[in-house]
Amino acid sequence: MDVDAIGYVAAALTTLSFFPQAIKTLRTDDTHSISLSMYSLFTSGVAIWAAFGLLSGNGPVILANGFTLIPASFVLQKKIRHRLKAGER
Amino acid sequence: MDVDAIGYVAAALTTLSFFPQAIKTLRTDDTHSISLSMYSLFTSGVAIWAAFGLLSGNGPVILANGFTLIPASFVLQKKIRHRLKAGER
Numbered sequence: 481m482d483v484d485a486i487g488y489v490a491a492a493l494t495t496l497s498f499f500p501q502a503i504k505t506l507r508t509d510d511t512h513s514i515s516l517s518m519y520s521l522f523t524s525g526v527a528i529w530a531a532f533g534l535l536s537g538n539g540p541v542i543l544a545n546g547f548t549l550i551p552a553s554f555v556l557q558k559k560i561r562h563r564l565k566a567g568e569r
Numbered sequence: 570m571d572v573d574a575i576g577y578v579a580a581a582l583t584t585l586s587f588f589p590q591a592i593k594t595l596r597t598d599d600t601h602s603i604s605l606s607m608y609s610l611f612t613s614g615v616a617i618w619a620a621f622g623l624l625s626g627n628g629p630v631i632l633a634n635g636f637t638l639i640p641a642s643f644v645l646q647k648k649i650r651h652r653l654k655a656g657e658r
Contacts, residue, residue, distance in 0.1 A: 487621040493614030500606035510602040517589035525582030532576045 495544045502551030511559040519556040526552055584633045591640030600648040608645040615641055 505511060526545045533541030594600060615634045622630030 483621065483624045486617060486624065490614050490617035490621050493610050493617065495614075497607045497610035497614060500610070501604040504604040504607075505602070508602065513594070513597065513599040513602045515590040515593040518586045518593075521582050521586035521589070525579050525584075525586060528575060528579035528582065532572065532579050535572045535575065 491540070491544055495548050498548055498551035498555070502554045505555050505558050509558070511555065511562050514555065514559055516556075516559050516563060519552065519559055523549070523552045523556045580629070580633055584637050587637055587640035587644070591643045594644050594647050598647070600644065600651050603644065603648055605645075605648050605652060608641065608648055612638070612641045612645045 505514075526548050530542055530545040530549060533539070533543075533545060594603075615637050619631055619634040619638060622628070622632075622634060
């Protein structure tokens with residue numbers, strides 16, 4: 481089996497995984513058990529990955545991280561709103 | 570500025586980000602707003618990334634993903650236990 485194919489499967493899984501969380505958060509409007517630190521670090525990291533992809537001209541890195549940035553930043557802004565509104569931890 | 574340095578900062582942020590979530594989940598024992606699909610896909614993806622790193626002899630890929638696997642699988646098993654016990658969504 482092609483080793484690169486394993487890398488592509490892994491990339492697809494980790495990239496797509498944030499969409500079900502964003503959908504759940506959209507549906508329930510609940511971020512109580514979600515860590516603000518996690519989404520702050522992760523969303524910043526993904527944005528910097530995308531910048532790294534742009535600066536180094538790496539298409540797959542731009543694509544995967546640009547894509548993940550959508551659900552990650554959605555969950556982050558929801559968590560920030562809830563924290564500001566309800567003093568949620 | 571060295572473009573690679575930007576990649577290392579991004580890698581550090583996305584790798585470390587799952588630890589605050591695991592610590593929050595450990596402290597509160599609450600996974601109510603966490604998506605089971607997200608942690609199933611993400612943890613599988615990270616495990617496959619680590620396997621890809623082993624098969625291709627890529628040290629940083631093994632290290633980053635082996636490290637992320639710890640908090641991700643911790644949150645996943647908590648979510649599965651809660652789902653089984655309480656029929657939590």
